[in-house]
Amino acid sequence: MANSGIQPKAEDIDLVCSFAGIDRASAIVLLKKWPNAEDAVAHYFDDPNGSVQEDLVSRQWQPQDNIPSFRIDADDVGMSRPPSPKNFIDLSDSHARAMRNPTEDDELRQAMAASMKDLSAQENGTTTGQHFGPAQRSHYPPEQWALAPMASAREVVDHPPPAERQRTPPQPAFLRGSPQTGYIAPLLTIYHSISLAREALLLPPLHIFEYGCNPDWWSGTSDENFKSMSIQESSAEDEDRRKFSAEIQCLMAFLDGTSRSYGSVDALCDMNYYRYFQAESPYTKLCEAWRRAAVDEAPNEPLTQVFTSVAARGPDVQGALPEEKDMFQIEGALREARSLTEVLDKIFWTDTWQLPMEDIWMERFGQIVTLRLFNDDQGATKLGISPVEELYLDRYTPELRNDLFRMRTQRYTLLRDMDKLKVNQQKIVQVPGSRANQPHIDVRKALEAARDLVPVAADDTMRKDSQLVEVDGTADVTELDSQINGLLAGIDKKLNSLEQKKSDLEAEIRRVMSDLTDPQHSSLDLKHKYVLHGASTKPNTTYFRKPNHDLLGIEGDHNPSDTWQWWRTAWGESAHSRANVSREDAGDGPFSVTRVTIQEVLESIKNENDTAVLVYADETAINHKPVSLPDSLRQFVEQDNRAFEDELSQQHGQSTGRERSWSNETNSTVMEDNNPFDDPIASLRARDATPMSTSTIRSLSGQPSPKRPRSSNDSMENINLMDDEPPAYESVPAMEMSEKKSNKIGYFAEQMLQTAEQHEEKGG
Template identity: 25%
Template sequence: MAFNPPSAEQVETIMMLTGLDRAVVITALNSKNNDVEAVTNEYFDSPDKFTQKYAWDESVFSSNREGDTNSAPNNTAPPSFVIHPADDNQILYGSEPNSFYAAGAPSRPPSRATTRSPLSRVIDLTAAEYTTNAPSNRQEEEAQLQRAINESLSASGVQSPQGLPAPPPLPQQSGITGGDAVLFGPANRPDYDPNEWAMVRLQNRDPDPEAALRARAPTAPVFLRCRITDWGFHRLGAVLVILHAIPAARNALLQVGSTPEYGYGSNQEWWKGEPILPPAQQAAKEAAQGNYYAVNSYPPWTDELHRLIAFLDSTDRTYGTADILADAKYTEKSLPGDSEQDFFRSYQDAYDAVQEPGSTSSALIMTAEVMPILDNAPVSTSRFVLLDADCPKETLTKTSNLYSIWDLLFYMQIGTPNEDLEAARMALITEASDVITFRFGGSGSVREPFLPKPIEVPETFYIDRYMAVHKQQVLEIQMKMSEVSAALQQNAEKEAALTRHVQSNNKIWDRRVMIKAAIRRCQARITQVKNAAFWRDHTEAHDNGGEDYYLPEHSGEPKLWPQEAKVVAHYETKIQQLEESLAYIDRVMNVVILPERQALQEAYANLCSLLTGPSDDPKWNATHKYTLRGVVSDQNTVFVRRREPVLMEMDETSSPTDQWWKISCLPDENNVVLSGITTYDVVMREACGTGCKPILIFATDKALDEDPVPLSDALKTFVKFDNRHFKQELSQAEQQQSSPKRLKTSVSLDSLATNHMENGVPRVGVETTERLARVSLDSSSPKSPEMQERPRAPLIARPGAAHPISLVHDEGNGAEYGPMDSTRNESGMI
């Protein structure tokens, strides 16, 4: 095939369009068979790549043998390094000696022996044979040991005694040797007392604040903190605080088990986590002599549960702990590390053990059935107290509120094809409990983030969408939701077919984005051609003495050569085609797909709202109402909704008001327990936000209106003794801190912070008072008309006050304490 060089017109055209050198343009045209358009497109696709491909590169002739063009000046060799420094007074070629010893730390500690380290002989390996002078027999070993002792004594200035001669080697023995000789080896059982070698458990616990800072204010709630910091930490104490504030749940916990014959015992360290065992169990433990695995070291589960309920009722302390209850179990059927699930299973087993035929159901146990969609016969029945939402995080990203999460648990998989409806199943509640405990994340670690986004939790929750009595309505909802979900899927497929472009490597692109990018590229190439023509006109006018000048933003049209006009026309036609394609996509999306999707989404939202509240239509009227009573965010924080007593009855229709409280333990601040009034918005933001793993507890009005059962005499005695132990702590702390100077100091609660400063104790209480004042007096906190009309009460509850106020600070940092509230009834409830 004959070679045809490019014409001068072709070369000039490309040079005008690109501004490249003539040699580069000729090389590119030769490689493209003199195709001007192909060369132009290749240049505008990537100018740098085009120049690198066709331009002459002189750098390869100036590079070194490795191909590196940026070689070091004067061809300097890379620096050498000495990994192990040389010993003192040793000269090595290429290594500068140290100017003084203190310039850096030695590579190894100095030795008193005159023998140099084997590392220092590395440079002599080629000159002489290297030996380690290791002893070859017992006599040499004894001689070297004696030599080392003498050199050590002489170096330390101690007079060395006369060295004894080396002992002769041991003679060879044969036969049976005597067994009376003392041999070195592991200790045997006859050689030591087991009590001296038994395993001792370390009490690695954080210190508690002083007794005066742990006194409970009259109306403040009590907290059960978790003292465990390793893998066994739990949120059981926070759950019990919420359940105790619900009368029906409190009564249900007290009614399992029976009063033990020994009473409930007493231990002044029980509130810290030391168990109280029955006398027989305590005697067996002492007889085991430290063998912790020989006997059960935990008290009966129901006994410890009753102690905690009584403690929450009438204690004078700010906080206790539920660590003993978390370790104790009613039965051995439990999952390791899931203290919350173990607790509720133990309660269910304890309730079943005392249940009598014909007795009413528990306020905590719920019953549900699993049944096919197209059949009324239940497949299985389960009873549970704790409902787990162990859903994948990817699924939770598609949910918006609590009802959508319950739909995932109880309803069939929405979007099931019609041919799979026979295998689809749903769960319905056949017997609802008065108290519902709902947990996110299952039995996973609390420290692991769970919620991918905030979840909307309503204060009033209806479970009619999941009741068996509404089975027909629930089935109708699910079938329609399945149809709407299938229609939404088809709508998404229409949009994908219209807007998606899949490349050969399975990479997906949006057609609209690609079209807009192509239009911009075509416009840029047209601009480049016209700018080159403008510049050519300017050059010709300047050479001919004309006055025309070049401006990049010239509004007129340049004089195009035929080849340039052909290129511009080609790109203008391409732009018109792309704009028509983009207009068609937008028209179909705005007229067909988006309106259809909006209508389907509204229909789906309407289906999700059925049976979630009161309705004028009796078919869709929800009646099973629950209110949110508490949220547990972690083991150190609990939000509880308490019913405050009516201090002033304006009329006969006055009812108790609910108030949200935040109780938290601060490990970074000396384990201080703080409690203060908060709002529902704060609860949702801090406990149900992104990354949280909350526990939600709901209760019916019936559970809240139930009368609390009084404590037994044995439990009253237990709490009385525990309060007496605490009073002894207060008196002992006061005696230890008392002095002649302190006796003259005011002992009122107002001056307690000043007294602390005089004795070197930080003013923690004042800081806590200011903090709680900021929390409670926030303008965002709701106030009833009665509270707005009432004059402002003091911030601190004082002993002897006529009416204790709702804002108290009772914990760690606070120093205010006083007598028990007169409004507390016999059972300890407010």
């Protein structure tokens, strides 16, 4: 909403001008309406003309500090007649003071309040955006005609037909990423594959009674789910927060058991609660929003801290407390590092011999550690280093703080010697210049240029006393050339000697710092082991591992690493474009889901892009016992799978799944003539027993209905084949025998049948 009282910042104005290519006056208008520069630019491209127009309402209302002038039409008039002047009531400030009457004010308020009541077939409430987008769906129910706020501009996605985006077990589902959402989709996909991270994102303390299920939700183009969500009464701020957390819950449940190949995080990134936060990247923005929402919901819940690591810096003043900082992601450049440990050392300790060593350590590592690395070399196209499969982080913990200080002190001395060698190198190749615009002269370049001129000088002639006198300077030129070559050879010899000493020092530094990196190169026992569980080289490319179902039930000698299967998911490229992917695994759509090996993963991280996001998890997170989905989330996924079945049926010209009989849905044998849904009371009871997902009480409580049709391709049967997988809906412990009659529809039919038999016996 426009706020003319706040003046935009100069840097924001310049940013909007440069991105949108508009003048400063238009940029100021945009920023007054949307203080965030990114939002301002997005709204400008959505509506280049209207967005830069100053808010007419705000211009008119400013001088009227009471209430605005507006028209109240008391009587309807003919369409051909203009509005009558007698119907115009001036409620400007000056006129209002002259004719103010408390009774009339009360009557006016009552009349306006009454006119706002009972607005049937229309949604109430205020919208959260400033612009409204075009109709994008093919059909809009009349009872849901409400203005929908348009979020930030996003790419238009051309989804393949339903049959081509149907998940084929054991292929996992994934979340589609985009440049606008950054690494949010890949990381949520990876986190879902880690048992403890999945439970944290499900946020068990937050109970949602019923989730809405819009058929377009999976693609990220609809936020209708939140409007029909049933949650406990709360303030508007708490409602936005809970809806944000509920959306993440839905994404985790979607990945648990969807029949679709992929989903989207676009709706999540368009939510008000997410957009409220400011951060360096979409991922850190998501982490801050999620942790704030989770902590506000359950302040004492340990699951809210699984992604958070805490860095500490020693105080400058003795006796003061250390300075601590929460970190959701450890980020840094390579800076000529050759290994992941060297990169982390450079991130934590920027040691130079000119400055005192900083006392920095990690007070606590989260169970999930996310790293983002990038190659800072100009023009780099690949990361250049290969991460390790097992990472030990003991060297950064408080327990080994003194040992690392000793190692860093040795490196500090070696770095000082290294710097002296660099200074000597500079002295050999450079001398001070004589001119202000040339402070240094490169000795080597000067000598090489002189040597190149020697042959030319041998052929020159000298003019003397206006007569040409040929000079034979061959001997002198040869001697000069020899002297220059001797100087260059001496420079090369000294430089090579210094370079060798530098190499020796670098090797010694690596030897000193190699201690406490892994069990094979450690003088102490290491305890903080983290395993690579996923990676993303681009926002649309994800690598993650899942339990290997092919080894289920096989006993014998096999590599423990084979217990896990690595997968690569990609959006926007065809899988068979990669040489190591078979044709049958590739597919022809805009996405691919393929099996890969850990060696291929490490090689791809090294060479696929100049940046990579890595996710490591400790054994506690990996071996954590999975939790079952609550009933409401199971209903949500079942509804979405039924919607997908309808899409498949419509594609093949068949009747939709929603046209199936209730008897098939509920495993009931109710005859058509005695259908309990013809009775309003019976219908109400059945609706209470089978909420939006049309699941029976039997299935909602964890016991599947035996004859209920499964989703397409029976995609749920492969879920929870191992203990490391999240439990599927069918895996919840069975109910007691006394609860078997909780299927209300079947029970009602049974009662009717017994009553009919009793009447027949009496009549007989």
